Amino acid sequence: MNKVSTSLFALAILVILSALAAITFGPADIDSSQLMACLIGSCQNQIANIVIWQVRIPRVLVALVAGMGLAIAGAILQNTTRNPLADPYLFGIVSGAGLGATIANISLADNLTIALPLAAFLGALFSVIIVVFIAKVLQRMEQLLLAGVAVSFMLASITQFILYFGEPFATNRVIFWLMGSLARVEMSNFYVIASILLIAMITVFALHRQIDALLLGDESAASLGVDVDKLRLLMLGICAALTATIVAYCGGIGFVGLMIPHIVRQLIGVTTLKLIIGSALIGAIFLIWVDVIARSSLPHAEIPIGIITSALGSIFFLFIMYRSRAIT
Amino acid sequence: MKLTSLLFTLLLFSGATYAELNKELTNDESKPTIIALAPHIVEMLYDVGAGEQIIGTTSFADYPEAAKKIPRIGNYVRLQLERVIELQPDLIIAWKSGNPSDDLARLEQLGFNIIYSSPHTFEDIANEVRSFAKITGHTVQGEEVATKFEQALIKIKKRYQDKTEITGFYELWSRPLTTVAKGSWPQQFLNICKVKNPFEHVITPYPQISIEQVLPASVELIIQPLSVNQKEREAFNWEDWSIIPAVANKQILQPDADAMHRMTLRSLTALKDLCAEIDQTRSFLQQKHS
Numbered sequence: 001m002n003k004v005s006t007s008l009f010a011l012a013i014l015v016i017l018s019a020l021a022a023i024t025f026g027p028a029d030i031d032s033s034q035l036m037a038c039l040i041g042s043c044q045n046q047i048a049n050i051v052i053w054q055v056r057i058p059r060v061l062v063a064l065v066a067g068m069g070l071a072i073a074g075a076i077l078q079n080t081t082r083n084p085l086a087d088p089y090l091f092g093i094v095s096g097a098g099l100g101a102t103i104a105n106i107s108l109a110d111n112l113t114i115a116l117p118l119a120a121f122l123g124a125l126f127s128v129i130i131v132v133f134i135a136k137v138l139q140r141m142e143q144l145l146l147a148g149v150a151v152s153f154m155l156a157s158i159t160q161f162i163l164y165f166g167e168p169f170a171t172n173r174v175i176f177w178l179m180g181s182l183a184r185v186e187m188s189n190f191y192v193i194a195s196i197l198l199i200a201m202i203t204v205f206a207l208h209r210q211i212d213a214l215l216l217g218d219e220s221a222a223s224l225g226v227d228v229d230k231l232r233l234l235m236l237g238i239c240a241a242l243t244a245t246i247v248a249y250c251g252g253i254g255f256v257g258l259m260i261p262h263i264v265r266q267l268i269g270v271t272t273l274k275l276i277i278g279s280a281l282i283g284a285i286f287l288i289w290v291d292v293i294a295r296s297s298l299p300h301a302e303i304p305i306g307i308i309t310s311a312l313g314s315i316f317f318l319f320i321m322y323r324s325r326a327i328t
Numbered sequence: 329m330k331l332t333s334l335l336f337t338l339l340l341f342s343g344a345t346y347a348e349l350n351k352e353l354t355n356d357e358s359k360p361t362i363i364a365l366a367p368h369i370v371e372m373l374y375d376v377g378a379g380e381q382i383i384g385t386t387s388f389a390d391y392p393e394a395a396k397k398i399p400r401i402g403n404y405v406r407l408q409l410e411r412v413i414e415l416q417p418d419l420i421i422a423w424k425s426g427n428p429s430d431d432l433a434r435l436e437q438l439g440f441n442i443i444y445s446s447p448h449t450f451e452d453i454a455n456e457v458r459s460f461a462k463i464t465g466h467t468v469q470g471e472e473v474a475t476k477f478e479q480a481l482i483k484i485k486k487r488y489q490d491k492t493e494i495t496g497f498y499e500l501w502s503r504p505l506t507t508v509a510k511g512s513w514p515q516q517f518l519n520i521c522k523v524k525n526p527f528e529h530v531i532t533p534y535p536q537i538s539i540e541q542v543l544p545a546s547v548e549l550i551i552q553p554l555s556v557n558q559k560e561r562e563a564f565n566w567e568d569w570s571i572i573p574a575v576a577n578k579q580i581l582q583p584d585a586d587a588m589h590r591m592t593l594r595s596l597t598a599l600k601d602l603c604a605e606i607d608q609t610r611s612f613l614q615q616k617h618s
């Protein structure tokens with residue numbers, strides 16, 4: 001086994017251990033013998049059983065797949081656009097989801113359980129479609145990111161306008177919703193995210209050589225027989241579907257897609273296959289532990305998970321900028 | 329912003345102790361154990377005699393004094409589902425507009441019995457007091473306090489209904505300058521105390537406005553509620569605008585924001601005090617004009 005496979009194997013073990021360890025954390029008082037009993041299905045305490053199976057396990061599993069999904073979406077976008085700052089959120093996905101959530105909160109307040117994730121998903125997808133459309137019209141796919149930033153601001157302003165004239169409490173709900181949380185997830189969310197993640201990974205594994213060719217530049221890739229625009233659009237679509245689904249269930253969890261691939265490049269490698277597998281594993285470990293912090297660091301409340309990821313992410317971002325300054 | 333400062337206080341003050349209260353209280357069938365998810369709900373439950381049945385609440389439930397000892401299970405951003413499941417309440421009373429709807433939906437899914445509070449007027453308060461009293465097994469006391477509240481409300485309304493209207497500006501917040509309009513909670517105070525709000529018909533209930541819009545309204549009275557929780561709050565500096573009659577005549581009232589803005593029986597005392605203060609301004613203006 002070479003060095004890369006050894007470290008990937010070690011990371012995979014770490015993911016499993018993290019998930020198991022994360023189940024032991026939480027505000028409810030459950031000791032380890034109770035926990036073991038509940039896990040193997042011989043639970044004496046009904047309350048502990050509900051807490052573990054209906055609250056903690058769905059949370060840990062969703063953290064696992066959401067961390068994987070956000071990290072690989074970032075990795076794919078960074079490699080296909082050859083831009084180290086590409087991140088699914090820069091395509092206006094969060095502001096699109098925010099607009100969807102706002103409209104749901106204002107007009108469908110009685111049916112939020114279904115309406116909110118659906119509206120957020122549609123909003124996120126809508127924003128990506130506009131971004132791609134603008135980039136197409138401009139005939140320059142490399143300007144995707146700039147178009148994304150502009151669309152982001154546009155959608156955010158519509159959201160704010162609606163909120164200003166809406167019910168005052170809706171603003172609170174939307175703002176806190178956007179801060180992100182895994183508190184609301186249930187097992188069905190895990191199945192949805194996991195299946196989209198699976199499709200995304202299979203597609204990327206099948207096309208990893210073409211994506212690697214893109215790293216050499218558009219002309220070189222084209223000369224190797226890659227349909228550059230088509231490939232980029234397909235990858236963007238996959239990332240959009242993946243991120244939009246995660247955002248719809250978990251709210252805004254920023255910076256995971258940006259920072260995890262950079263860590264992986266340092267530790268494991270830059271080519272697509274290594275990057276994707278590494279990002280998935282490290283992303284999963286990262287989000288599992290961030291959620292543990294979110295739910296167990298304050299005695300009587302939760303910290304929205306997006307606050308923690310953005311805080312860590314922004315420091316990391318500055319660190320990258322500092323390092324690149326030192327090199328040049 | 330108000331929101332951020334609230335968030336900070338709530339982070340700072342979340343250090344209450346878990347009491348073993350719940351275990352002793354869960355035995356009586358007709359007196360269900362309750363998780364009350366907003367300060368005003370806690371206050372109403374104490375008013376009808378159901379305070380001892382509360383086994384969990386959210387941050388800021390600080391009235392009456394005994395409420396400070398109730399275990400906290402979250403704040404208005406997020407509830408700790410695990411703790412709610414652990415406490416096993418017979419009943420959860422939630423605030424429709426103020427609690428995280430996804431958490432409530434999840435609790436309903438898990439089979440908890442949730443009823444909602446959503447008071448918008450003084451009349452709603454009396455109705456909710458009655459229904460909470462009934463569901464918690466305190467019908468008699470609930471009826472008593474609700475009736476007393478309604479009678480006091482009628483008395484106040486009667487006292488001021490024939491008074492002459494004066495034009496007043498309600499400063500809900502100073503930066504940005506924010507006032508109230510129809511559909512907002514404080515607008516009722518203005519209606520009952522016979523204050524004409526120049527911004528009453530603005531489309532949003534809590535409009536942001538500029539001083540330029542206040543100037544032509546020839547405001548005779550400024551109401552500037554202040555909260556004890558916001559010591560650092562900088563109220564709008566009206567001294568610079570002596571062209572406004574209320575400023576020239578020094579008719580600026582500073583009622584207690586906490587008493588006015590919490591939708592409970594106590595709000596009536598705030599109403600009574602505010603109307604009385606406004607009436608003093610009214611007499612002052614009448615003397616000045618005669």
